[in-house]
Amino acid sequence: MVNEVASVISNYEIASNYWQAILKAPEISRMAKPGQFINILPIKNWPKMMRRPMSIASNEHENISIIYKVVGEGTQYISDWKEGSKVDIIGPLGNTWPEFNDEYPILIGGGVGIAPILYLQDKFSSEGIKHHLIMGAKTGSEHFLEHSPDDGLLLTTDDGTIGIKGTVIRALEAIFHTPSDIRNYRICACGPSPMLNAIKQFASDYSIECFVALETMMACGFGICQGCSIEREQNSDAGSSYRKKYSLACIDGPVFQTNEIKNC
Template sequence: MMIQEITIVSTVNEIAENTYQAKLIAPKIASVCKPGQFINILPSETWKSVMRRPMSIAGQNGDEIQIIFKVVGKGTQIMSRWKSNDKVDIIGPLGNFWSGLEDKLPILLGGGVGIAPILYLHNFLNENSISHYLVMGAKTKCEHFICHNPEDRVLLTTDDGSIGIHGTVIDGLKNILYQPKDIAEMKIFACGPPMMNKFVKRFAIENDIECYIALETLMACGFGNCQGCAVERNVDNKTDHSYRQKYALVCKDGPIFNAKDIVKC
């Protein structure tokens, strides 16, 4: 179900270095959205670009949805300056969502702006009392906004070792796997920058762990028209398949894929 909704900005706060959290009153979308899905945003009424800006839903509470974003260009700069009661035009919820949450022990891995959908999934699992691990990675402690709390199965990693485990989310993951757990009983849910996704995918395949990754590929239309978000699928014989069997669209078939089903994250 795809809904266009004029939402009201509730709050916008800088929660970490160059990282903003915006809460939008969006009753229609809030009533149906699920962890892993995204919205397509018109940053302002005078936005000149034909392309909206895709953002993962980072949380839902009653009539409100949250997004968490980094300012990288014009659209996100406008969004960081939204004021309470501003009206914002969004379309959503778009894309597929994480499922099979109770089949195995979920291991959640988030990095960069990929923390947004992973945080939504983390809170959803907590609300439904589904035991899981959360590993959040960043370059340095200034980019983190939750606490390192191994007792509660929440692990932070930093490239520079300024907080939590020194290293990447893979080091956080190894920290969990070194505990006596059966790998076959675990399932990874991940979202992060392409480099992180690449290593998570490789680690999961090498260790035979089921793994579902949400991709945040560059997008244009956001609903399957432009083919701008195509990713190559893993198919046995390339010549025997149609274009759609060989390529998936992140906006329509994703953003979540089984890591072994796509060639490159």
């Protein structure tokens, strides 16, 4: 983990209130792995305690990118970053997705939860590993990918304006109801908690391995403040040890296997 002053290469809206910023950050780029995130100071004299965490969405030639929605003051400032401006970031933070051997990846992103999924997808694409990618959004104007079922890319919208009507679970059902020889699926997902909990349930019902990247509220981002605790599934030898009952999303995660944690 380093504290780096990055240069803004570009920063623009790629779909309705979905923004992408590309940052030249050679040090973080050199160390980063899919699933990891950065903690951002949105402006130089940011008066708030908490930086703003964002998943790394891509990593190429010393440049990393983030994909974000403007939801409050910090992300409003981030959307105002101009090409060439300098920004203070800490990273890479957190863990990474598990290694894949012969498991078949189904990657799922809900809203801006697509960010750490796209970084993982880049890895599979560059290694020629076949996979499915599902992205869910409320409506068509929030999508910046193409619905392309023949290429394993399924988009869903709540209102049916693009792709499959309904949630990402509909797309998962479509995959599982299509005859196939594949037996060893593994799901990797990131998005809002209700979506992740529905995927956790689906994976449990179908006995599929499932990993999620959580976007739990956090402050320091590296294990100091204890502000990002996640309740673990109870095991019989948990006793009274706090660390056996709780994990920290920032250092033990953000990626967790769903059967390790109570809720997403």
